[in-house]
Amino acid sequence: MPDSVHDQPTARARIWSWMKQPLASVGLPLLAIVAAILLGSIMMLLMGHDPLKAYAALGRGSFGNLGATSETLKSAIPLLLCGLGIAFSFQAGAFNIGAVGQMYLGALAAVIVGGQFAGLPAPLHMTLATLAALLAGGLWALAPALFKVYAGANEIISTILLNYVGIYLVDYMVAGPIKAGGANNAPISWPVLEDVMYPRLIPRTQLHIGLFIALTAMVALYLVMRYTTLGQRVRVVGQNPVAARHAGIRADRVFLLTFFVSGSLAGLAGASEILGYQVRLISGFATTTGYDAIAVALLAGFQPFLVGLAALFFAGLQTGAVAMEAIAKLPSQLVGMIRVLAILAVLAASSPRILALVRRLQGEEQP
Amino acid sequence: MTGPAFSTTGREAALELRQIVKKFPGVLANDRVDLTIYTGEVHALLGENGAGKSTLMKVVYGLYHRDGGEILVRGQPYDIRSPQAAMALGIGMVHQHFMLIPNISIIENIVLGLRSDRYPLLRLDEAGRRVRALAEDFGLNAALSTKVGKLTVGQQQKVEIIKALYRGARLLILDEPTAVLLPQETEELFKLIEKLRAGGVTIVFISHKLNEVLKISDRVTVMRRGRVVRTLTTRQTSPAELAEAMVGQAVDLAVVKQPRPAGAPRLVIEDAYARDDLGSPKLNGLRLALRAGEIHGLAGVDGNGQQTLVEALMGLRGLERGRILFADQDITSQPTAERIRAGVVHIPENRHTEGLVLGLSVTDNLLLDVFEDPPYAQRGWRQFKVMDAHAATLTQAFDIRTPSPAVEVRKLSGGNQQKVILARSLWRNPAVLIAMQPTRGLDVGAAAFIHKRLVEARDQGCALLIVSSELDEIIALSDVISVIYEGRIVETRPTSETNLNRIGFLMAGGQPDQAPTGRTDAAPLLT
Numbered sequence: 015m016p017d018s019v020h021d022q023p024t025a026r027a028r029i030w031s032w033m034k035q036p037l038a039s040v041g042l043p044l045l046a047i048v049a050a051i052l053l054g055s056i057m058m059l060l061m062g063h064d065p066l067k068a069y070a071a072l073g074r075g076s077f078g079n080l081g082a083t084s085e086t087l088k089s090a091i092p093l094l095l096c097g098l099g100i101a102f103s104f105q106a107g108a109f110n111i112g113a114v115g116q117m118y119l120g121a122l123a124a125v126i127v128g129g130q131f132a133g134l135p136a137p138l139h140m141t142l143a144t145l146a147a148l149l150a151g152g153l154w155a156l157a158p159a160l161f162k163v164y165a166g167a168n169e170i171i172s173t174i175l176l177n178y179v180g181i182y183l184v185d186y187m188v189a190g191p192i193k194a195g196g197a198n199n200a201p202i203s204w205p206v207l208e209d210v211m212y213p214r215l216i217p218r219t220q221l222h223i224g225l226f227i228a229l230t231a232m233v234a235l236y237l238v239m240r241y242t243t244l245g246q247r248v249r250v251v252g253q254n255p256v257a258a259r260h261a262g263i264r265a266d267r268v269f270l271l272t273f274f275v276s277g278s279l280a281g282l283a284g285a286s287e288i289l290g291y292q293v294r295l296i297s298g299f300a301t302t303t304g305y306d307a308i309a310v311a312l313l314a315g316f317q318p319f320l321v322g323l324a325a326l327f328f329a330g331l332q333t334g335a336v337a338m339e340a341i342a343k344l345p346s347q348l349v350g351m352i353r354v355l356a357i358l359a360v361l362a363a364s365s366p367r368i369l370a371l372v373r374r375l376q377g378e379e380q381p
Numbered sequence: 382m383t384g385p386a387f388s389t390t391g392r393e394a395a396l397e398l399r400q401i402v403k404k405f406p407g408v409l410a411n412d413r414v415d416l417t418i419y420t421g422e423v424h425a426l427l428g429e430n431g432a433g434k435s436t437l438m439k440v441v442y443g444l445y446h447r448d449g450g451e452i453l454v455r456g457q458p459y460d461i462r463s464p465q466a467a468m469a470l471g472i473g474m475v476h477q478h479f480m481l482i483p484n485i486s487i488i489e490n491i492v493l494g495l496r497s498d499r500y501p502l503l504r505l506d507e508a509g510r511r512v513r514a515l516a517e518d519f520g521l522n523a524a525l526s527t528k529v530g531k532l533t534v535g536q537q538q539k540v541e542i543i544k545a546l547y548r549g550a551r552l553l554i555l556d557e558p559t560a561v562l563l564p565q566e567t568e569e570l571f572k573l574i575e576k577l578r579a580g581g582v583t584i585v586f587i588s589h590k591l592n593e594v595l596k597i598s599d600r601v602t603v604m605r606r607g608r609v610v611r612t613l614t615t616r617q618t619s620p621a622e623l624a625e626a627m628v629g630q631a632v633d634l635a636v637v638k639q640p641r642p643a644g645a646p647r648l649v650i651e652d653a654y655a656r657d658d659l660g661s662p663k664l665n666g667l668r669l670a671l672r673a674g675e676i677h678g679l680a681g682v683d684g685n686g687q688q689t690l691v692e693a694l695m696g697l698r699g700l701e702r703g704r705i706l707f708a709d710q711d712i713t714s715q716p717t718a719e720r721i722r723a724g725v726v727h728i729p730e731n732r733h734t735e736g737l738v739l740g741l742s743v744t745d746n747l748l749l750d751v752f753e754d755p756p757y758a759q760r761g762w763r764q765f766k767v768m769d770a771h772a773a774t775l776t777q778a779f780d781i782r783t784p785s786p787a788v789e790v791r792k793l794s795g796g797n798q799q800k801v802i803l804a805r806s807l808w809r810n811p812a813v814l815i816a817m818q819p820t821r822g823l824d825v826g827a828a829a830f831i832h833k834r835l836v837e838a839r840d841q842g843c844a845l846l847i848v849s850s851e852l853d854e855i856i857a858l859s860d861v862i863s864v865i866y867e868g869r870i871v872e873t874r875p876t877s878e879t880n881l882n883r884i885g886f887l888m889a890g891g892q893p894d895q896a897p898t899g900r901t902d903a904a905p906l907l908t
Contacts, residue, residue: 241762241763242761242762242763243752243753243758243761243762243763244761246745246752246753246763247753249738249741250738250741250745250749253738253739253740253741254734254737254738254739256734256735257729257734257735257736257737257738257749258738259697259717260695260697260717260727260729260735260736261717261721261749261750262716262717262718262719262720262721262722262750263718264716264718
């Protein structure tokens with residue numbers, strides 16, 4: 015084999031190899047977003063709406079003023095937390111699709127701990143409620159990881175199934191054991207005590223300190239992946255579990271740990287929803303966030319800071335959609351379709367076929 | 382085999398290959414290959430892994446497209462671009478890994494992708510009659526409605542053969558057909574091959590096992606490093622001649638080695654029993670002792686327990702019975718990481734799947750088994766400067782050719798990738814090195830470099846176990862050679878007191894007291 019090929023890359027080749035990495039990780043998702051906007055425009059035109067007006071409303075409704083921006087930031091918090099967890103687990107080759115259920119369990123734990131034990135000092139109580147949520151989400155995720163390690167059960171299927179169990183468990187709890195007292199008969203839980211609620215960041219908005227929790231998690235995950243042996247272990251196991259085993263790394267343990275961390279972050283997302291602004295847990299409180307977060311993580315290529323950007327993008331779509339309905343008078347079904355189209359385009363951009371194409375562009379073909 | 386030696390006179394060439402060239406990025410898999418297969422013969426393609434046998438036949442079957450040369454079928458040149466085209470010319474292939482769908486029936490697998498005359502409806506009844514005749518003929522004792530997943534491996538192979546014949550194959554390529562079979566299934570396969578030959582089917586039998594080739598083939602073509610070495614008439618050749626052809630030339634393996642007394646036993650495995658992932662017993666009371674300052678070669682036909690032995694020694698697989706001693710301490714249940722820290726390291730068989738993380742840098746791969754230990758990490762934080770300095774030292778010391786240690790290891794040539802693994806194993810003077818196929822698929826220069834480093838490690842007192850399917854490599858490197866057969870060591874002898882014939886005889890399951898004797902001089906085969 016000619017070793018000399020590898021010795022002296024030409025200047026052009028060097029510049030190209032330096033450029034194609036960001037091209038692949040940023041260019042492709044951007045292309046996907048442009049495609050989604052175009053597709054959305056076509057649909058709006060077909061249904062007799064003005065796309066320019068609609069997208070203007072989307073822009074104004076998501077980042078147009080302080081109120082809109084803080085609303086978008088608020089919506090980004092659970093997406094960011096779940097997205098970070100998913101990115102972490104996927105990097106270890108552990109496919110945690112169970113963020114929905116883990117988030118529900120986190121919310122449940124937060125509302126139970128936050129609604130009881132009156133008389134505890136507020137900061138302690140707040141911390142306990144948050145930690146309970148973290149633990150609940152983590153343990154809910156640990157179960158499918160244990161099934162996988164000890165019984166070989168496919169984690170994708172078991173996490174999805176456990177999502178349903180989590181949702182029904184919450185439905186049952188809010189209809190009975192933790193149901194709000196009084197005359198109201200709606201399936202809604204007791205409220206979290208007032209001084210357990212997260213402080214607001216901006217007065218007269220719902221933006222709360224959960225944003226800092228999420229941003230801290232983002233920076234922490236970046237540091238872990240970039241600078242620590244744990245991050246390296248996750249990377250090695252994720253990219254080649256067999257080689258990891260041969261090098262003495264216990265892949266199973268890494269798998270369990272990443273699942274626990276991933277579930278904890280989703281649990282934290284549940285806590286920040288309840289303790290941040292929702293106060294009570296209601297049936298169907300976040301049925302899609304945990305799934306949207308998968309698209310967030312994929313769009314970001316599992317890079318923590320990009321997960322932040324992607325979460326912001328998705329949250330903007332979410333709050334902007336409301337404005338599209340209100341200002342541009344788009345039917346909510348159409349708004350929903352446009353939103354899902356954007357998600358679909360992102361998923362297409364990270365599909366295996368396209369990834370293979372990218373890899374070929376990077377000249378990594380193997381016999 | 383009985384009867385006279387196979388004669389090519391008066392026979393038609395079923396397949397003729399002229400100057401076939403097939404390249405992969407960085408690898409010349411077939412280098413101007415000429416080959417003629419005559420109608421009605423069983424023609425063995427013999428060679429080590431990576432010699433280019435399978436690639437050549439995949440070119441014939443239309444799975445790869447040749448980069449040069451001509452393919453003639455029954456005297457006519459054809460450009461075969463797909464398996465469909467090959468089948469239309471009466472060429473069928475049974476792959477090492479079967480191309481069957483486990484959850485549909487035998488008959489459905491056989492007609493899969495064929496158009497019935499009532500398309501788009503299936504006509505299984507009609508196909509069934511023809512298939513049943515074939516199945517009875519070849520002793521496939523299973524109902525045609527049985528799901529393929531329920532069949533034994535041997536039966537599945539028969540289904541593959543019947544599938545090819547049903548589609549009109551007159552030339553059947555069998556790629557390492559015995560690799561997946563139990564001994565009795567192999568016997569049955571050989572009977573089936575005899576029957577096919579009697580029925581006028583031409584067979585190409587790809588194998589790296591000498592004894593099988595000798596038993597079943599009429600003629601044999603030996604390949605090595607992408608080229609045809611020679612074609613021999615099986616009845617007129619001997620195991621020694623075939624081995625010599627497979628081994629190749631002396632310049633490849635001139636290992637310079639001074640005699641050196643061996644030290645005390647350092648790694649000992651006693652009375653070991655273990656099974657592989659599929660549950661078949663692979664070690665059956667194996668015992669082996671590796672001594673300090675000695676290269677111990679392990680010869681054996683692939684699949685006789687070598688893999689399981691290495692896994693057991695490295696703590697990657699538990700023993701059902703028996704124990705492993707390292708420096709007189711029982712390490713039978715010690716995990717892999719602790720063994721590596723204690724100085725028991727290994728070079729895995731497959732560098733891409735087991736040895737390297739291809740998407741990570743050369744530095745990361747050089748540190749794959751120590752990146753969590755100081756000084757490369759302090760309290761969980763990776764020390765990049767220390768790691769970079771380490772990588773710079775090793776790339777230089779082991780002559781790893783890379784633009785920079787920060788480059789993904791995927792981008793290195795095979796030889797340099799293997800040097801990364803070698804450097805990782807040898808840099809801290811390990812107590813024991815277990816090397817599996819340390820030079821597989823490497824060019825002569827890289828192989829010689831690795832041999833030199835292995836001998837240096839021995840001179841510094843390391844205990845080495847070399848597992849290789851290349852007998853010449855074992856003979857050239859080893860101070861002592863053990864032969865493994867069906868999970869047991871048949872014989873352990875100093876290299877100077879054994880020879881290729883004897884080793885080949887034992888590898889094929891022969892008894893030591895009946896084995897040919899003789900000495901191995903400096904390099905008997907290598908001239």
